[in-house]
Amino acid sequence: QSVLTQPPSVSAAPGQKVTISCSGSSSNIGNNYVSWYQQLPGSAPKLLIYDNNKRPSGIPDRFSGSKSGTSATLGISGLLTGDEADYYCGSWDSSLSVVVFGGGTKLTVL
Amino acid sequence: QVQLQESGPGLVKPSQTLSLTCTVSGGSISSGSYYWTWIRQPAGKGLEYIGRMYTSGSTNYNPSLKSRVTISIDASKNQFSLKLSSVTAADTAVYYCARSAGSYLSYYFYYYMDVWGKGTTVTVSS
Numbered sequence: 001q002s003v004l005t006q007p008p009s010v011s012a013a014p015g016q017k018v019t020i021s022c023s024g025s026s027s028n029i030g031n032n033y034v035s036w037y038q039q040l041p042g043s044a045p046k047l048l049i050y051d052n053n054k055r056p057s058g059i060p061d062r063f064s065g066s067k068s069g070t071s072a073t074l075g076i077s078g079l080l081t082g083d084e085a086d087y088y089c090g091s092w093d094s095s096l097s098v099v100v101f102g103g104g105t106k107l108t109v110l
Numbered sequence: 111q112v113q114l115q116e117s118g119p120g121l122v123k124p125s126q127t128l129s130l131t132c133t134v135s136g137g138s139i140s141s142g143s144y145y146w147t148w149i150r151q152p153a154g155k156g157l158e159y160i161g162r163m164y165t166s167g168s169t170n171y172n173p174s175l176k177s178r179v180t181i182s183i184d185a186s187k188n189q190f191s192l193k194l195s196s197v198t199a200a201d202t203a204v205y206y207c208a209r210s211a212g213s214y215l216s217y218y219f220y221y222y223m224d225v226w227g228k229g230t231t232v233t234v235s236s
Binding site: 002031032033035037043044045046047050051056088090091092094096097098099100101102103104 | 147149156157158159170172173206211212215218219220221222223224226227228229
């Protein structure tokens, strides 16, 4: 059971927008920053979003992040078939003193 | 551009010690204020934080693994390592090394992995 809660799967058509939620608590998301990772099939995770809403160099602005209270959201607009992947949220947990992750959300671009 | 590469045995016997090394290229492991982190992922499952070491030498381990984990840095070789003792089948996973950034910003703590190795599969079996 993951500390952060994500929906197991989401789907949308090419060109559409999808959002992925990540729910936590005051010991993690509520009082620390959130990051998001994309894991393409058979590959290592890749940083998509850090500090709730910042994009590393090279990540297109189709990817966005936001946070409100103890929840965070990843948005992906202009969906491409190449966006099909597993997406994970992560945050530092001040009570556990570890990085905690969501269970991952599988994005299907229909 | 910094790159990370894991190496080590792909098969470990139960009760033995799993030993992995992460080689850092394209930059010095001692430069900058980074944490050097290990994360694992059992097949078909999510990510699990194992622990980290800061360039100063301080460490942080997942409490669920703390009694069995040791992370160390060999700056002369630009490498950092993971040792996990008394392994069982539950330790079978893909193991990733990663460079991490972490600090306080406006009272909140940020911690994220910005560079990842490709991962190495470790199977625990007799």
